[in-house]
Structures are given as structure tokens and as C-alpha cells.
Amino acid sequence: MRGKPMFCAEHLGTGVQTQGSHAEYMLAYADSTMLLPEGLSYEHAAPIFCAGYTVWGGLRFADPKPHESIAVVGIGGLGHLAVQYSKAAGFKTIAVTHSPDKKELASKLGSDIVVSNGEELRSAGGADVLLATSNSYQSVADALKGLRPDGRAVIMGVSTDPFPLTARDL
Numbered sequence: 001m002r003g004k005p006m007f008c009a010e011h012l013g014t015g016v017q018t019q020g021s022h023a024e025y026m027l028a029y030a031d032s033t034m035l036l037p038e039g040l041s042y043e044h045a046a047p048i049f050c051a052g053y054t055v056w057g058g059l060r061f062a063d064p065k066p067h068e069s070i071a072v073v074g075i076g077g078l079g080h081l082a083v084q085y086s087k088a089a090g091f092k093t094i095a096v097t098h099s100p101d102k103k104e105l106a107s108k109l110g111s112d113i114v115v116s117n118g119e120e121l122r123s124a125g126g127a128d129v130l131l132a133t134s135n136s137y138q139s140v141a142d143a144l145k146g147l148r149p150d151g152r153a154v155i156m157g158v159s160t161d162p163f164p165l166t167a168r169d170l
Helices: 042-062 079-088 100-109 118-123 137-146
Strands: 069-073 092-096 113-115 127-132 147-155
Touching: 042 079, 042 127, 042 147, 069 079, 069 137, 079 092, 079 100, 079 127, 092 100, 092 118, 092 137, 100 113, 113 118, 118 137, 127 137, 137 147
Parallel strands: 069 092, 069 127, 092 113, 127 147
Antiparallel strands: none
16 A cells, blocks of 8 residues: 555565466566567566566665665676666666676676675775675675665565674674
């Protein structure tokens, strides 16, 4: 009722509470679909269905303002899209990764700055929004050290590990 269906107590997600998602045909709500632009193949559009929509939804939910910066922790299946979306939307974009190969990728995808951890993120001026796409909650908790006061973090990556966060980490 607040316009945030992902928080509905009776939420129905395609492929989770309804059948389909990896089937040839599936049930989908009309307001969750759109026509593909002319010339865009199903194969090229497919990654946007889950990973792309997850990241775009997280970015929209964070509600960044034009002057704010966005940090992305976890430059993988979700994070590479988060970097591109943030940059395309006109935000200062910071990638947080300790992997050398991901640092180069993040730069190529549009990151203005690439840092290794939350301490370096803080030293670089911090971020107003942290898009946590990593499957490592340890990395996410560390990146939170670089979140500016009154910043927002949206956790999209999933891990089975406990989230290691204490007040002194912030």
C-alpha cells in the first residue's frame, strides 16, 4: 500500500512463490513486464530479468540525490551492473573490491574511483549510498566503514554467513 511491493507481507515473487522463472513459459504480473525494444534479442535481455532488475530496484530504493556518491561493493554478477547503472544515472561511482582483476573491470565499466576496503572508501571521501552486491557479508560490513553519516546501504547480495557488524565498525 506504500508503493513498495518488495516489503508486502503477502509478496508473491516470480519463480519463488509462483512457478516458472527457468521454464519455457511462466506466470508474470503485467506490471512486472515490458516489451523488448526493437532489435534486442531475448538472449541479450535475459540478464536484466533478475540481476539487472535486482540492482536497478536497489538503486531506486536508495533514492540517491544528484549530488550524492554511490559505492558498489562486490563487482560480480550484480555489481558490474550496479557500477554501470550508477554511472549512467550520472552519479559519482566508487567500486569497492580487493580483487585486482575486478579493479580493472570496475574502471572499464565506469567507476570514477576503485578502492579495496571501507577504510580506503572513507579516505576517498566516503559514499552516500552503498549498494552491497557482494556474497560476502564480511566485505559488506567492512565497506560500511566508508558510508557517510546519514548514508544508506541496500543489501542485494546473499550470504549464509552471519552479518558481522558492531557499532565500532561504523
